[in-house]
Amino acid sequence: xxxxxxxxxxxxxxxxxxxxxxxxxxxxxxxxxxxxxxxxxxxxxxxxxxxxxxxxxxxxxxxxxxxxxxxxxxxxxxxxxxxxxxxxxxxxxxxxxxxxxxxxxxxxxxxxxxxxxxxxxxxxxxxxxxxxxxxxxxxxxxxxxxxxxxxxxxxxxxxxxxxxxxxxxxxxxxxxxxxxxxxxxxxxxxxxxxxxxxxxxxxxxxxxxxxxxxxxxx
Amino acid sequence: xxxxxxxxxxxxxxxxxxxxxxxxxxxxxxxxxxxxxxxxxxxxxxxxxxxxxxxxxxxxxxxxxxxxxxxxxxxxxxxxxxxxxxxxxxxxxxxxxxxxxxxxxxxxxxxxxxxxxxxxxxxxxxxxxxxxxxxxxxxxxxxxxxxxxxxxxxxxxxxxxxxxxxxxxxxxxxxxxxxxxxxxxxxxxxxxxxxxxxxxxxxxxxxxxxxxxxxxxx
DNA sequence: AAATATTTTTAGTTTTGTCTAAATTTTAAT
DNA sequence: ATTAAAATTTAGACAAAACTAAAAATATTT
Numbered sequence: 001x002x003x004x005x006x007x008x009x010x011x012x013x014x015x016x017x018x019x020x021x022x023x024x025x026x027x028x029x030x031x032x033x034x035x036x037x038x039x040x041x042x043x044x045x046x047x048x049x050x051x052x053x054x055x056x057x058x059x060x061x062x063x064x065x066x067x068x069x070x071x072x073x074x075x076x077x078x079x080x081x082x083x084x085x086x087x088x089x090x091x092x093x094x095x096x097x098x099x100x101x102x103x104x105x106x107x108x109x110x111x112x113x114x115x116x117x118x119x120x121x122x123x124x125x126x127x128x129x130x131x132x133x134x135x136x137x138x139x140x141x142x143x144x145x146x147x148x149x150x151x152x153x154x155x156x157x158x159x160x161x162x163x164x165x166x167x168x169x170x171x172x173x174x175x176x177x178x179x180x181x182x183x184x185x186x187x188x189x190x191x192x193x194x195x196x197x198x199x200x201x202x203x204x205x206x207x208x209x210x211x212x213x214x215x216x217x218x
Numbered sequence: 219x220x221x222x223x224x225x226x227x228x229x230x231x232x233x234x235x236x237x238x239x240x241x242x243x244x245x246x247x248x249x250x251x252x253x254x255x256x257x258x259x260x261x262x263x264x265x266x267x268x269x270x271x272x273x274x275x276x277x278x279x280x281x282x283x284x285x286x287x288x289x290x291x292x293x294x295x296x297x298x299x300x301x302x303x304x305x306x307x308x309x310x311x312x313x314x315x316x317x318x319x320x321x322x323x324x325x326x327x328x329x330x331x332x333x334x335x336x337x338x339x340x341x342x343x344x345x346x347x348x349x350x351x352x353x354x355x356x357x358x359x360x361x362x363x364x365x366x367x368x369x370x371x372x373x374x375x376x377x378x379x380x381x382x383x384x385x386x387x388x389x390x391x392x393x394x395x396x397x398x399x400x401x402x403x404x405x406x407x408x409x410x411x412x413x414x415x416x417x418x419x420x421x422x423x424x425x426x427x428x429x430x431x432x433x434x435x436x
Numbered sequence: 437a438a439a440t441a442t443t444t445t446t447a448g449t450t451t452t453g454t455c456t457a458a459a460t461t462t463t464a465a466t
Numbered sequence: 467a468t469t470a471a472a473a474t475t476t477a478g479a480c481a482a483a484a485c486t487a488a489a490a491a492t493a494t495t496t
Contacts, residue, residue: 004453025474038454040475045452057461057474088331098325107316113306222483243444256484258445263482275444275491442493450485460475466468 003104006073007032008042009051010103012062013070022059068135075131076111077103078124083114085125092125093167126167127158127177127213143216145181146191146209153182154214161211170212173202181214221322224291225250226260227269228321230280231288240277289353294329295321296342296349301332303343310343311385344385345376345395345431361434363399364409364427371400372432379429388430391420399432 001009011031015023028039047054051066062070080102084090090098105111112133115121122130122138129137142157156179159166170176175197184201185194191206219227229249233241246257265272269284280288298320302308308316323329330351333339340348340356347355360375374397377384388394393415402419403412409424 002452026472034453035455036474037456037476041453084328088328088335090327090331094327098323098328101323101325105316105319107319109308109312110302110306110316113308117306220482244442252483253485254444255446255486259483438496440493440495443491445488445490447488448486450483452482452484453480454482455480456478458475458477461473463470463472465470 001069004042005046005049005051006069006104008039008046009062009066009070010073010077012046012052012060013067013074016062019059020061022061024059028060071131071135071137072111073103075133075135076105078128078130079111079114079118079121081124081126082118082121082130086118091167091171092162093164093171095125096162096164123158125177126162127156141215142213144210145183145193145195145212145214146206148183148214148216150183150186153180153217155180155217156212157215158213159211160213166208166211169208173197173204174200175212180217181212219287222260223264223267223269224287224322226257226264227280227284227288228291228295230264230270230278231285231292234280237277238279240279242277246278286353289349289355290329291321293349293351293353294323296346297329297332297336297339299342299344300336300339300348304336309385309389310380311382311389313343314380314382341376343395344380345374359433360431362428363401363411363413363430363432364424366401366432366434368401368404371398371435373398373435374430375433376431377429378431384426384429387426391415391422392418393430398435399430 008028011028012023015027015031019027025036025039025043028043029036032039043052043054043060046052046066047060050063051069052060052062054060077099080099081095084095084098085092115133120132123140124130127140127142129140131137140157143154144160145154145156148154156175156177158177159170175181179197182196183193184196187193191209192203193206193209194201194203196202226246229246230241233245233249237245243254243257243261246261247254250257261270261272261278264270264284265278268281269287270278270280272278295317298317299313302313302316303310333351338350341358342348345358345360347358349355358375361372362378363372363374366372374393374395376395377388393399397416398414400414401411402414405411409427410421411424411427412419412421414420
């Protein structure tokens with residue numbers, strides 16, 4: 001598989017979560033930063049290889065084969081992210097682009113040895129699950145901070161958006177994976193939240209709350 | 219720079235050691251496993267970018283810019299080899315192909331962090347020198363085992379050929395970097411050598427001796 | 437020095453992945 | 467149920483990096 005094919009497969013995999021009945025050509029083009037016509041071409045090739053099901057005008061879905069291949073790419077991406085943060089001291093906002101390149105290195109031995117070297121991590125630095133060598137993914141019990149009610153408490157376990165500006169904002173506010181968050185109040189006008197993060201009170205916008213995953217704590 | 223351009227540059231760098239007055243088109247084609255005509259095309263592109271000097275029919279030489287770029291690729295290749303062997307327990311005959319892919323990852327930060335993580339190694343698993351971040355290479359004092367006289371002793375510090383069949387042969391004979399080697403006798407007919415490796419006597423062919431680097435010991 | 441052999445370059449194709457512009461199909465709106 | 471809008475596909479073109487076959491330049495041999 002070429003780098004380009006792998007990128008398409010990965011994008012289709014991510015979009016499938018939101019559009020399980022078929023991923024649109026334009027949606028793929030948006031993610032790959034290419035044009036719809038290019039997507040049509042590539043999608044035909046992937047269908048030819050039986051990695052996806054494609055019906056003209058109806059979008060695409062992954063086959064079993066394509067799903068596994070996509071998971072293996074995601075696995076590589078996330079394991080490399082762990083490596084970069086844990087071993088090379090990258091910050092969580094710096095890892096994406098490099099991992100985007102590293103995910104295309106073709107060696108099963110490499111990735112499985114790396115997995116072992118890292119201690120078989122189940123989540124990447126952003127809290128996203130890492131598929132194991134068989135493609136199995138440990139479901140993580142999490143919900144958006146914006147869905148909690150006033151008075152509820154949670155532990156930060158992930159981010160929905162990994163844009164570096166967002167991650168840097170979190171660093172600045174000292175919000176990290178593992179932080180204890182309690183909702184003190186909700187502003188009905190803009191849905192901004194007053195929260196206590198590890199004992200420190202602050203106000204965050206709805207957009208922030210809508211991109212932070214927490215695990216409910218008692 | 220594309221992967222292909224980087225591969226050409228690296229090959230020209232290695233061939234320059236033997237042909238400092240100009241690297242031949244055919245020599246490059248042989249190493250890249252492509253055809254002479256393809257080399258001519260690429261060589262024009264690299265000359266356009268001022269990475270090499272090219273005069274029709276006269277071969278190519280690296281410019282300062284090209285030399286540094288080539289050294290950085292070699293640096294990446296060899297650092298990744300150290301990583302694979304030291305951290306992921308690859309054997310020295312397994313690392314080449316994977317490092318060949320890893321050397322193209324484009325992140326100066328990555329490679330310098332990796333360098334630090336590995337403790338700034340100066341040699342790769344085959345005894346080849348690793349250029350530092352400035353492109354400086356520590357000259358290694360070594361000579362071919364085949365150039366030693368009977369009675370001389372040396373310590374194995376590198377291999378000239380890194381073919382995995384050769385490396386596996388060395389493993390089987392328990393010859394490794396650091397092994398003490400003493401020449402006991404030379405057969406004039408085929409130039410085969412009787413040697414003592416870490417106390418163990420054995421006979422090796424001239425071809426083997428001609429691909430093993432040793433540092434003279436007293 | 438001429439003839440031959442080798443090496444290198446040129447010219448013209450191919451493949452991969454992309455694009456633009458036009459045509460087609462589907463979806464939404466009146 | 468038409469019509470208008472949006473999404474998708476087709477057709478044709480292009481750039482990168484490779485190739486084959488032929489032409490040109492350099493090297494070697496007699």
